[in-house]
Amino acid sequence: MGNKFLEGNFAPVSREHTITELAVTGRIPDFLDGRYLRNGPNPLSEVDPAAYHWFMGDGMVHGVRLRDGKAEWYRNRWVRNPAVTAVLEGEGPSRFCGLDALGANTNVIGHAGKTLALVEAGAPIYELTDELDTTGVCDFDGTLRGGYTAHPKRDPRTGELHAVSYFFGMGNKVQYSVIDAGGRARRTVDIEVTGSPMMHDFSLTERHVIFYDLPVTFNAEMAVAAGVPSALRTPAKLVLSAMVGKVRVPDPMTAMMARKIGANGGLPYRWDPKYPARIGVMPREGGNGDVRWFDVEPCYVFHPLNAYDDGDSVVLDVVRHARMFDRELHGPGEDNPTLDRWTVDLVAGKVLEERLDDRGQEFPRVDERLVGRRHRFGYTMSADGGANPGGSLFKHDFHTGSRQERAFGAGRQPGEFVFVPCHDDAAEDDGVLIGFVFDPATRRSDLTLLDAGTMETVAAIHLPDRVPNGFHGNWVPTTP
Template sequence: MTTKPYLTGHYIPAVDEITATGLTVEGHLPPELNGRLVRNSHNPKPGVTPTHWFKGSGMVHGIRLRDGRAEWYRNRWVRTPALDGAPYMTEHGPDLTASVAGTHVIEHAGRLLALCEANFPFELDAELETVGAYDFDGKLRSAMTAHPKTDPVTGELHFFGSSPFPPYLLYYIADAKGQIVHSAEIPGATASLKHDFAITRHHVVFIEGSVTFDPAEHSGIPYGWSDAQPSRIGVMPRTADGAARIRWFDIEPGNMLHAANAYEDAQGRIVLEGPTVDREGFQLSWNWWVGAPGRGTEPNTRSYTRRWVVDLAQGRVDEQTIDDLAVEFPTLNEDYVGAENRYTYAVSFPDQDGYGGYGVVKYDRATGARRVHQAGDARLPSEAVFVPAEGAANEDDGYLLTVVSDLKQDASQLLVLDAAGLDRIATVHLPRRVTGGIHGSWIPDTTDQ
């Protein structure tokens, strides 16, 4: 029996691929939910024990909803060279196609892409079968972040490629048709781990934390905390010459994996928020990710929401922790990406003292209120994906879709929650317990589907 925590409990991998149709629904699915929820997970093949949770091969899970029915569930491994054991490092350098493709899955310009930040994206078809590595017709010359941002105004896809070796940071824009129309090397970047970033209406915001390249780390993910690595925020204008005008601002030591959002406030300051860990919090998560002895707790136990306000005119940053609940995987109504949003959602976790628990959290940034939909005993919800309601008039008019892993029942359900009050609207019973995973997207139907 394995002792690796990321292969036990909620994270026991699925051993095969299945397709099930005509899923049972409790309650009433909103009829405007026409599309597919797709979500990624680290899911090594049977008999494979990766040296780090992040090294587990990607498996995408999909649930098809239409006209108030749950038509199908299916799960498929992303069939990359790494799934069959191909190494990332070769005698010719990194193989950017040797991806686990297990972090995120998005849609842009009609392409469904499974993402892992060290590699090229992998394209999937509508039924989650692998098409192959995708390099934007040869214009992608680096790895691609697993957290690109779609500008809701222009339809552009903003993303970056990072590396522990120069060039440390490359920035790209793909237009609404999927063609890369801009790329630039970002000066001043370091080997710090850059997992996520943010955009505002007028700026790109990069985050460098205290976790950086560590050649002594042998888990297969060569990063570790370094007190000597400064934490910084980079603010770059969204202009053709923006890279030459980037400014870096020092912040307190920490590491933020996922940005909730960023925007310019009425004074022109950059406001950035996201769950952040300190040195101890990072080490607790890392111990779980690598299966170190004496791990004690699971990830995210000291992950608290932090806010930075970057005053470009004064050249300073104010920062504060704004909540004491351990959360991760922040989401929002994506119509507000880059603009001031009132509501943010997240998944809560028990902290190292047992405070909190699994749940879906809603933050009201205007009032400071926090509401929690408790998942229940031994029930882990996935990242809550916001889907706007038809004819929505308010920011939180819509639904949150989350897949729950229920250990006691050895089962999973798709929960549809009212985003305004977090009340449960419908439950879709899935044919298997879905492995605890990471990020996903709602892919709405288009007229040709």
């Protein structure tokens, strides 16, 4: 049985590189001093195509160091959790499973002088060196134990990281946290939700935190089937069904079930048509009792583009999937995701849902200086079914309602692009867009720099290998 998430540019690469001589076409702007980093799944060991889910592969971080108009190096490194380390050291993967085997494969950020490889759903996150070698698990100096999230939001005013984390072992709760600019948790709040949803991302405004409680939920039957012997599946499923969504799962039960969910097996979350679709709005300094819930049409949102307050309303620009993990169980692929705007009227108590662009797209990004604030521009990657990359990058102008498309031609496939301003006070699209572009003809990738205003190529840094289709990246500037 084939699996498209192991084929083409979804297939893993087999080598780690350290390359200090990189060919460049064009001119790298002098204001770029830092690293472009991107994370994604890259299974180290052979996996079963019939069972493999794209979200479950071992994490691999790719990075390019830019300084003084030069590309100083390209590196790619597996994130060395215990399972990856055992394989690389020749010990084999069999003695590690569950959360210790789940790769930090989804995002990579810089915060408080550290480089952090991120994942969600209770698995550990890892600290890396500047050269992308793994130093160990990060728990924010012991102030936030357990799992974190793949999508923290940095408040551009305070430098704090706001986040919402989920894990099936938390039952019907998710956790809102704030990590200060020094890298320590200063606030955590448990928020009650309907059951045990996959809350991949959230939104932040200057006054509010927004939760997406949507109908992709922990599926006890899938979790049990991932590794429980057939004779024990019925009692195990009953135990999980009774506990998830009602009470917090005790640590021994959590550990037992984590061991049963294989490192590269099926993801135990699935579309649940009976689960209500709603969004919660909480004041930033509020608690569980302050959350107001608003119904929306059934759908799923992996990634909001941005959000902001507008008088007595909250405006949410999101990439909306009509459903997720219903028929396609190896990765996103149910339909073409659309760019929508949800306006939450806090006075009337309802949500206005509008379609901004019906062309398939994903991986939305915004100028990070405007997180939680009104934005004009946003950038998305064309996508077929939510995973297969198209050949274009979209630039949305929310003031004019127009969309600019940059095609890369000849079957080339762009990944997520991020915006970097040319200086701290630059205009919203005065800078460059940075992302990897895969060329199937050469089987290699370029780190491509575009002028954000014109969408024309500024420079292309040619890598010696391809960067597989992955998830999220960020520009991490050099700190003094």
